[in-house]
Amino acid sequence: MLLLRIAAVSLALAIAPAAWSAQFINILTGGTSGVYYPLGVALSQIYTKAIPDAKSAVQVTKASAENLNLLQVGRGEVAFTLGDSLSDAWKGDEEAGFKTPLKKLRTIAGIYSNYIQIVASVESGIKTLADLKGKRISVGAAKSGTELNARAVLKAAGLTYKDFAKVEYLPFGESVELMKNRQLDVTLQSAGLGVSALRDLATSMKIVVVAVPAAVVTKIGDAAYLPAMIPAKTYEGQDGDVPSITIQNFLVTHEGVPDDIVYKMTKSMYENLDQLVASHSAAKEIKRENAIKSLPVPLHPGAAKYYKEVGLLK
Numbered sequence: 001m002l003l004l005r006i007a008a009v010s011l012a013l014a015i016a017p018a019a020w021s022a023q024f025i026n027i028l029t030g031g032t033s034g035v036y037y038p039l040g041v042a043l044s045q046i047y048t049k050a051i052p053d054a055k056s057a058v059q060v061t062k063a064s065a066e067n068l069n070l071l072q073v074g075r076g077e078v079a080f081t082l083g084d085s086l087s088d089a090w091k092g093d094e095e096a097g098f099k100t101p102l103k104k105l106r107t108i109a110g111i112y113s114n115y116i117q118i119v120a121s122v123e124s125g126i127k128t129l130a131d132l133k134g135k136r137i138s139v140g141a142a143k144s145g146t147e148l149n150a151r152a153v154l155k156a157a158g159l160t161y162k163d164f165a166k167v168e169y170l171p172f173g174e175s176v177e178l179m180k181n182r183q184l185d186v187t188l189q190s191a192g193l194g195v196s197a198l199r200d201l202a203t204s205m206k207i208v209v210v211a212v213p214a215a216v217v218t219k220i221g222d223a224a225y226l227p228a229m230i231p232a233k234t235y236e237g238q239d240g241d242v243p244s245i246t247i248q249n250f251l252v253t254h255e256g257v258p259d260d261i262v263y264k265m266t267k268s269m270y271e272n273l274d275q276l277v278a279s280h281s282a283a284k285e286i287k288r289e290n291a292i293k294s295l296p297v298p299l300h301p302g303a304a305k306y307y308k309e310v311g312l313l314k
Contacts, residue, residue, distance in 0.1 A: 033173030064145030192282025262302025
């Protein structure tokens with residue numbers, strides 16, 4: 001009898017960590033001055049109320065590529081990512097930061113669009129993409145979604161990193177600080193409209209939002225990149241609409257997260273969109289009817305269950 005009791009206790013101890021890890025929700029975001037982070041904090045608060053038996057946390061990361069690699073090895077349960085990075089991860093594009101195809105990834109939802117925002121100081125003299133040559137630029141953290149976007153846009157504009165006087169690989173907030181200190185001329189940031197780092201910059205110095213013409217978008221040759229407009233007055237001193245590029249963002253998970261947890265995460269997000277919008281205006285774009293359009297990676301079964309319930313999936 002004693003041996004049976006010991007065996008039962010041992011079995012319970014062996015099972016407990018696995019059960020607990022399945023209830024832990026680590027949300028992989030980006031830098032604190034971007035859009036992913038405040039949305040991640042809001043999601044964590046939503047999950048805490050909707051899934052009382054789960055413990056949620058928010059992790060600052062280098063964003064898309066790092067998030068996807070962490071998901072693949074089970075070091076996170078939910079992550080934000082750009083669509084082109086997600087597609088590259090699924091295919092295993094080594095140049096984009098993925099040594100092998102990340103086949104454990106699963107989609108929760110298509111959310112809002114990033115805008116590629118190239119912002120220069122007025123005193124730099126930059127007005128067009130051609131004027132970037134010989135200037136000092138920050139292109140986002142190395143191998144981040146922003147930096148991959150930067151490579152694509154600059155290549156389509158006929159530029160390489162060698163054409164710049166200096167190239168820095170920095171998060172949004174650090175890039176802006178260097179611009180305010182006159183150590184950089186321009187920053188390229190791929191984020192939702194009204195990103196806090198650029199709002200801060202625009203109130204500290206006169207800026208120019210550099211246009212990305214539709215012809216450049218066409219030259220990129222990737223369906224993930226779509227022509228768009230940054231509306232006038234998005235930033236202080238920006239008086240007119242500026243042509244740019246949008247790229248869809250996705251919320252993703254991995255196949256090891258239990259179906260019931262992903263179902264509750266998906267359902268609670270859409271039932272609390274007002275909390276996401278309160279955390280950042282970019283969330284105004286999140287619409288349930290757009291959640292499963294043009295997915296680069298298969299849906300997680302838990303998310304699919306929710307979309308079937310609301311009539312988006314048959």
